Amino acid sequence: MALLDIKELKVHYKTRKGPAKAVDSISLTVEENETVGLIGESGCGKSTTARAIMKIIKEPGEIVGGEVIFQGKDIIKMPDSEFRDIRGNKLTIVRQEAQNALNPVMSIGNQIAEVILAHQDVNKKEAWSKAEEQLDMVGISHKRAKSFPHELSGGMRQRGMIAIATACNPDFIIMDEPITGLDVIVQRQLLTLINDLRERLNLTALFIAHDLSVVSETCDQVVVMYAGKIMEKADVVSIFKNPLHPYTQALINSYPSIRGEKKDLISIPGSPPRLVDPPQGCRFHLRCKFAIERCRVELPEIREVDGHEVACHIVG
Numbered sequence: 001m002a003l004l005d006i007k008e009l010k011v012h013y014k015t016r017k018g019p020a021k022a023v024d025s026i027s028l029t030v031e032e033n034e035t036v037g038l039i040g041e042s043g044c045g046k047s048t049t050a051r052a053i054m055k056i057i058k059e060p061g062e063i064v065g066g067e068v069i070f071q072g073k074d075i076i077k078m079p080d081s082e083f084r085d086i087r088g089n090k091l092t093i094v095r096q097e098a099q100n101a102l103n104p105v106m107s108i109g110n111q112i113a114e115v116i117l118a119h120q121d122v123n124k125k126e127a128w129s130k131a132e133e134q135l136d137m138v139g140i141s142h143k144r145a146k147s148f149p150h151e152l153s154g155g156m157r158q159r160g161m162i163a164i165a166t167a168c169n170p171d172f173i174i175m176d177e178p179i180t181g182l183d184v185i186v187q188r189q190l191l192t193l194i195n196d197l198r199e200r201l202n203l204t205a206l207f208i209a210h211d212l213s214v215v216s217e218t219c220d221q222v223v224v225m226y227a228g229k230i231m232e233k234a235d236v237v238s239i240f241k242n243p244l245h246p247y248t249q250a251l252i253n254s255y256p257s258i259r260g261e262k263k264d265l266i267s268i269p270g271s272p273p274r275l276v277d278p279p280q281g282c283r284f285h286l287r288c289k290f291a292i293e294r295c296r297v298e299l300p301e302i303r304e305v306d307g308h309e310v311a312c313h314i315v316g
């Protein structure tokens with residue numbers, strides 16, 4: 001049984017022009033001890049998927065269908081009283097722009113201790129001491145435990161967020177663009193930390209990223225999203241060696257590498273469709289150089305080709 005099994009999840013945002021289908025019937029699984037990378041252009045629904053898993057979708061957003069089965073139970077149907085002990089404890093998230101998510105008027109040590117106190121049977125002193133250990137583990141000296149977020153660098157704040165998210169030994173962690181927006185040296189250091197923690201804590205993770213080279217270094221499986229739909233899924237080696245979906249191929253060609261390899265940036269012409277009224281047929285057809293008539297009228301089903309799962313009429 002997969003640790004996380006998402007089935008036909010649908011999340012809509014209400015707008016004046018009708019619902020924006022930000023996540024449109026996606027299914028994916030994450031096995032224990034596996035890291036799955038979720039990639040796609042801005043606005044394709046990655047963070048919405050992450051928020052749905054955490055049940056933190058806010059108005060005007062709403063989960064309108066599907067299941068999110070975590071450790072065998074559908075958390076969407078689960079009462080809040082039961083889910084409260086899972087969120088922040090067994091299931092955690094390092095949110096996009098997490099650095100701004102820290103409480104500005106609480107020391108970093110207290111913010112970690114607070115999570116520990118909420119979920120573990122410890123007293124304040126024990127929670128503080130565990131918070132100090134967490135800080136050391138993520139590479140911030142425990143002597144900084146009384147520092148407030150504004151006294152920490154961007155990289156340290158991000159490490160602090162990782163310390164909070166791993167404080168209760170979670171069974172599953174979502175990292176939503178955990179290194180985006182930081183300078184390249186700090187990105188590299190954080191990536192080393194994340195990989196180290198993956199091994200040390202046996203983390204199972206969903207890793208959301210823009211930068212494909214980061215995904216290639218951290219993930220076992222890769223899921224490619226476009227306009228609220230999944231386009232391709234495959235293991236990380238195979239997806240980079242042999243991308244089958246035209247969108248995956250375009251994505252791989254259009255991103256530079258964190259290693260600083262000189263690679264020409266070929267941007268994908270056009271932009272993703274509006275999610276209120278996406279085009280009929282394949283969501284990618286207006287930008288796809290391989291589109292045929294069928295692509296304009298029929299939505300491709302996801303199917304298996306060469307060990308990948310791919311939603312494209314012409315592949316295979």
Ligand SMILES: Nc1ncnc2c1ncn2[C@@H]1O[C@H](COP(=O)(O)OP(=O)(O)OP(=O)(O)O)[C@@H](O)[C@H]1O
Pocket residue numbers: 013014015020022040041042043044045046047048049059060061096275
């Ligand atoms: N509050 C909102 N109201 C209306 N639409 C929204 C709202 N929040 C998100 N959306 C829509 O949902 C879509 C998916 O947004 P989401 O933040 O999940 O994308 P993303 O893939 O995480 O993008 P990025 O890479 O920029 O973080 C976007 O196209 C956006 O237009």
Ligand code: SF4
Pocket residue numbers: 245246247282283284285286288289290291292295300311312313314315
């Ligand atoms: S289904 Fe058609 S439009 Fe969509 S990616 Fe495949 S070839 Fe391109």
Ligand SMILES: [Mg+2]
Pocket residue numbers: 046047048096176
């Ligand atoms: Mg996002």
